[in-house]
Each structure stands twice: as structure tokens, then as C-alpha cells.
Amino acid sequence: MLAAAQAAHNHTLSRFRSGLAVTNKLTEGFDPVTEADREAETAVRAVIESHFPDHAIIGEEWDDKPSQSPYSWVIDPIDGTRAFISGVPVWGTLIGLMNNGHAFAGLMAQPFTGEMWIGIDGATDFIHAGQTVRAQTSSVTKLSQARASTTSPDLFDGLYYGSWNAIRDAVLQVRYGLDCYAYCLLASGHIDLVVEAGLKNVDIAPLVPIIEGAGGRVSTWDGGRAEKGGTCVAAATPQLHEEALDLLRRAMLD
Numbered sequence: 575m576l577a578a579a580q581a582a583h584n585h586t587l588s589r590f591r592s593g594l595a596v597t598n599k600l601t602e603g604f605d606p607v608t609e610a611d612r613e614a615e616t617a618v619r620a621v622i623e624s625h626f627p628d629h630a631i632i633g634e635e636w637d638d639k640p641s642q643s644p645y646s647w648v649i650d651p652i653d654g655t656r657a658f659i660s661g662v663p664v665w666g667t668l669i670g671l672m673n674n675g676h677a678f679a680g681l682m683a684q685p686f687t688g689e690m691w692i693g694i695d696g697a698t699d700f701i702h703a704g705q706t707v708r709a710q711t712s713s714v715t716k717l718s719q720a721r722a723s724t725t726s727p728d729l730f731d732g733l734y735y736g737s738w739n740a741i742r743d744a745v746l747q748v749r750y751g752l753d754c755y756a757y758c759l760l761a762s763g764h765i766d767l768v769v770e771a772g773l774k775n776v777d778i779a780p781l782v783p784i785i786e787g788a789g790g791r792v793s794t795w796d797g798g799r800a801e802k803g804g805t806c807v808a809a810a811t812p813q814l815h816e817e818a819l820d821l822l823r824r825a826m827l828d
Contacts, residue, residue: 575669575692579683581617582651582667586610587685591661606655611635614651618669622647634776644674648801650776653682654725654753663687664755670780677801680780682758691758691784698761698787709788711810712763717744717817720766720810723756724748733826734771734805737795740825741769741818757781757808761788766810767818771795773803781808791815795822 589610599605615635622631630646631639634653647669652658654665663686670680679694690701691709698709714720722745724730730738742748745767752759754777759765761784778792779801785792785808795805797819807822809815 575671575679575681578618578621578649578669579667579681579690581621582614582669583683583685585614585617586652586658586667590658590663590686594659596659606659607635608652608655608659610658611652611655614667615649618649618651618667622649632775634774646672646675648672648677648776648779650754650774650780653777654755657751657753662751664752666754666758668754668776668780670783672779672801675801676799677779677782680783682754682781682784684755689758691761693761693783693785693787695783696787698784700758700762709761709784710763711761711785711788711790712766713811714766715811715813715817717741717767717814717821718746720745720814721764722746722748722767722769723752723759723765724750724768724770725753725756726750729771736828737822737825738769738771740821741767744821754781757785757792760790760808760810761785763788763810767814768808769806769818769822771805773806775801775803778803778806793819795819795826 596606628643630641633649650668653668658665666682666684683690700709756768792808
């Protein structure tokens with residue numbers, strides 16, 4: 575994962591705040607992609623295939639590589655492309671490894687700030703400025719005390735609108751626009767709750783081991799595993815996770 579992250583770094587950092595061209599993937603709406611996204615994923619895939627040629631690969635920008643192996647790598651070369659093209663350093667390279675659909679290793683690298691979080695088999699390390707420390711979520715157990723985040727309130731248009739409003743009104747404060755960085759700040763104890771909807775598998779699967787390894791809980795809104803994406807709630811403690819789930823479920827019924 576470290577080698578793959580470095581390979582991505584070689585294609586992303588030099589293009590950050592460079593005014594590079596942006597392509598819209600959608601005919602309606604806006605889903606940006608840049609040459610940095612595509613070339614970084616190509617580089618990450620090359621590293622993985624050189625070490626594990628029989629493993630499956632699931633990526634954001636290129637077609638999935640199927641395999642009979644129980645192991646599959648999940649890649650988002652630039653999670654937060656909107657932040658990337660806006661010059662905001664909350665994007666990151668996500669690389670995860672799953673066994674039969676269960677993520678047990680994950681990495682988020684933010685090369686501009688020089689930060690990296692790595693979760694493997696129940697422990698998460700935060701690496702910065704040559705120092706490695708064990709990441710640990712906060713001890714917050716109540717929504718009323720929680721510092722919450724979501725990428726955008728637009729994620730909750732329609733069916734989920736009331737549920738997000740209930741969370742927003744219940745927590746201490748909300749910060750928007752942090753993409754994958756929010757989950758890593760949760761792992762390090764600076765944010766207590768992240769609630770989102772409409773996620774892809776590449777958006778969340780690599781972050782699951784980081785959150786869980788730091789002591790947090792993460793699931794879909796119905797309490798299932800989060801690796802496939804969709805709705806997501808990540809919390810610093812089991813108690814906060816359960817209170818958030820309960821509020822989300824009740825709001826969906828109203």
C-alpha cells in the first residue's frame with residue numbers, strides 16, 4: 575500500500591493547484607475527473623499487479639479487474655476531486671484490501687499535507703513528518719456533544735433529507751466539504767460523527783479499516799457492513815453510533 579500510495583503521489587501532487595484541465599463525466603450534473611485521477615489509478619494498479627497479479631481490482635476511473643481470488647483491491651486515486659480542482663487539501667488517495675468483501679486493510683494518503691492513515695487488522699497508525707502514532711477516536715458518546723461532518727447536504731436530497739436534518743439539529747456542530755479527510759479526522763479524534771449517502775464502494779471501503787482500527791464504528795444506516803457504499807454513518811464510539819442510527823431510522827419513518 576505504501577508503494578502504491580507513492581506511485582499515486584507522483585501523479586497527483588505535482589498537478590495540485592496547477593490549473594489542469596477538468597472533464598465532466600456526466601451529461602447532466604457535474605462529476606469531475608482529471609488526468610491526475612486517471613494516471614494515478616493506472617500507477618496504483620501497476621504496483622498492485624506487480625505484487626499480486628491474481629487479485630481483483632476495483633477502481634474509480636477504470637474498469638474493474640475480475641478474479642477468482644477472494645482478495646480484491648479498492649482504489650480511489652483522488653477521493654474529493656472537487657476539492658482537488660478547487661485547491662483545497664482535503665482530497666486523498668484511498669487504497670483498500672478486502673477478503674471476500676470484508677475490508678481489513680486501508681490507507682488514506684494526503685500528499686500536500688504529508689499525512690497518512692493506515693488501518694490494518696484492528697489498528698490504525700497516523701503518519702506525519704516522520705512520526706508514527708496510534709490513531710484513536712474520541713470518547714464522545716452523545717449526539718449533543720458530537721462534532722459532525724458530511725461532504726455536502728446535497729447528498730440527502732429527497733428520501734434522506736429529513737434524516738440528515740434530524741442529525742444536523744441534534745449535534746453540536748457540522749463541518750462540510752471534507753470528503754475522505756473527515757473520516758480520518760474521526761479516526762484521530764478531531765471529528766466524532768460522519769453521516770453520508772450515495773457513496774460508491776471506492777469512497778468508503780478503504781476507510782473502514784482506518785475507522786475500525788482507531789476504535790470507531792462504521793455501517794450503513796440499516797446497520798450493515800459499509801464496504802459496498804450507499805448510506806454511511808461512522809462514529810467515534812459504539813454509543814454514539816447507535817444513537818445516530820436510531821435517530822436516522824426514526825426520521826426515515828416520519
